[in-house]
Structure formats: C-alpha cells, structure tokens
Amino acid sequence: MKNHITFLKVRYSETDQMGFVHHSNYAQYLEVARLEWLESLEISYKWMEENGVMLPVYNLQTTFKKSALFDDTLKIVTTLRATPTVRITFDYEVFNQDGDLLTIASTELIFINTKTGRPMRCPQYILDKL
Numbered sequence: 001m002k003n004h005i006t007f008l009k010v011r012y013s014e015t016d017q018m019g020f021v022h023h024s025n026y027a028q029y030l031e032v033a034r035l036e037w038l039e040s041l042e043i044s045y046k047w048m049e050e051n052g053v054m055l056p057v058y059n060l061q062t063t064f065k066k067s068a069l070f071d072d073t074l075k076i077v078t079t080l081r082a083t084p085t086v087r088i089t090f091d092y093e094v095f096n097q098d099g100d101l102l103t104i105a106s107t108e109l110i111f112i113n114t115k116t117g118r119p120m121r122c123p124q125y126i127l128d129k130l
Contacts, residue, residue: 002037002040002041002079002080002130003037003077003078003079003080004033004036004037004040004077004078005075005076005077005078006032006033006036006037006075006076006078007073007074007075007076008029008032008073008074008076009071009072009073009074010068010069010070010071010072010073010074011070012070012071014070015069015070019069019070020067020068020069021067021068021069021070021072023062023064026062026094026103026105027057027060029074029076029094030060030076030078030090030092030105030107032076033076033078033090033092034078034090034107034109036078037078037080037090041126041129041130042129043125043126043129048123049114052113052114052115053111053112053113053114053120053123054111054112054114055088055109055110055111055112056109056110056112057107057108057109058087058108058109058110059106059107059108060105060106060107060108061105061106061107062103062104062105063103063104063105064102064103065101065102065103065104066096066100066101066102066103067102068094068096068102068103069096072096072097073096073097074094074095074096074102075094075095075096075097076092076093076094076095077092077093077094077095078090078091078092079091079092080130081106083127083130084111084122084126084127084130085121085122086110086111086119086120086121086122087108087109087110087111088108088109088111088122089106089107089108089109090106090107090109091104091105091106092104092105092106092107111123
C-alpha cells in the first residue's frame, strides 16, 4: 500500500536524563508522519476537520528495539496497511541516520463524523487518491 518517508531531528527536550528519547514522544512522531502521509496525497487534516471528519487514534502499538538519542535524525517510514473502511491502519518503521531499526509501531484510527460524533466510512476523496 501507499507509503511515505518523514525525517525528524530529535530535540534535547525529547530526551530523558540518560539521553534517550522518552517513549511518550513516539506518539507525536507517528502523528507527524501520519499527517505528512496525508499531505503526500494532497489532503490536509485541517481541511478534513473543517469538512466534518476527525480521525482519533483508537489503538497504538509500539515495540522499541533500540534507543533513539538526542540529535539523531529519524527516518519514519509510514505504510498504509490496507484500504481504509471505517478504520484506517498505519504501520511504521523508525530508523536512525545509520539505518538502524529503532522502533516498529502501528496505529489504528477511526473516521468520525464531527456533527454526529459517530463512526463513518472513509471519505471517497481519500479512496480516490489511493
């Protein structure tokens, strides 16, 4: 399925006392990568929300294989797992600048109608871009 590559630089404030990226930052890294994935399809998440669609995270799974460090340049490969329905699932691989696999993760999000607060099918404009 469609994938996208995002690069992020680890900031000092994202690390713990040992110099490792704190695990809580990975959810934000994955969100940045997801939004860039959408932008690569020429879809703005802000535009989606303004047009009645939200995508809250339903499930987040992360496996840490090796630590990311301050000043590392992270390469996040975001891959759409399957054609979206009411849910959309992404898989991620996070590498450092040396090509070491640091983290594997997945997120499952639900399409929500902002007016009703109820789940909805993936908008056709997204399916058309896939």
